[in-house]
Amino acid sequence: EIVLTQSPGTLSLSPGERATLSCRASQSVSNNYLAWYQQKPGQAPRLLIYGVSSRATGIPDRFIGSGSGTDFTLTISRLEPEDFAGYYCQQYGNSPYTFGQGTKLEIK
Amino acid sequence: EVQLVQSGAEVKKPGESLKISCKASGYSFTYYWIAWVRQMPGKGLEWMGIIWPGDSETRYSPSFQGQVTISADKSIGTAYLQWSSLKASDTAMYYCARHTFGGAVTSLGYWGQGTLVTVSS
Secondary structure (H helix, E strand, O other), rough: OOOOOEEOOOEEEOOOEEEEEEEEEEOOOOOEEEEEEEEOOOOOOEEEEEOEEEEEEOOOOEEEEEOOOOOOOOOEEOHHHHHHHEEEEEEEOOOOOEEEEEEEEEOO | OOOEEEEEEEEOOOOOEEEEEEEEEOHHHOOOOOEEEEOOOOOOOEEEEEEEOOEEEEEOOOEEEEEEEEEEEOOOEEEEEEEOOHHHHHOOEEEEEEEEOOOOOOEEEEOOOOEEEEOOO
């Protein structure tokens, strides 16, 4: 089973700043099948990024996915108030298709 | 428009059985994998398993294998998650989600609203 470790656990930033979230895999993610999701309190998760760097429909271009192999990053170039939420990475290259434990992005 | 509508919240006692549902619409039900994801109170997302509604092929996380059963009825476009004997530790929000693209395992592009299951004596 591939274990995904996200860091930091909590990130405190201000609107307008740049956020960098990390997701490290215990082994190489097949075919770069790595996705990122955003979840706000009381809501279902929403797909942001798939295939490491492809934005899902309707996702603003301030959300940028990058990385390969075992190290992946989600960058939010300039934080908007609505971006403060939980973020999860998921690998779907090898079953079980595991999630990371999440990063909480909070307003400083 | 793709929609996944889940059944309502449940309150059960330990040892009881339960089957929750996920009604799909707006796309070809048999051509996309559907996943179930658990979120315990205040915790992260856990991948439980998936089903291919076309032939009901399933894949489970080892953590959930034998603990739950995932099924689907393609005649009515509905996927299910069921327990034969609930435990207090099954208390959680359960989401169904459709894979983004058809025909293969991909990211989870569409999500249901979630079903809250509470197990308490």
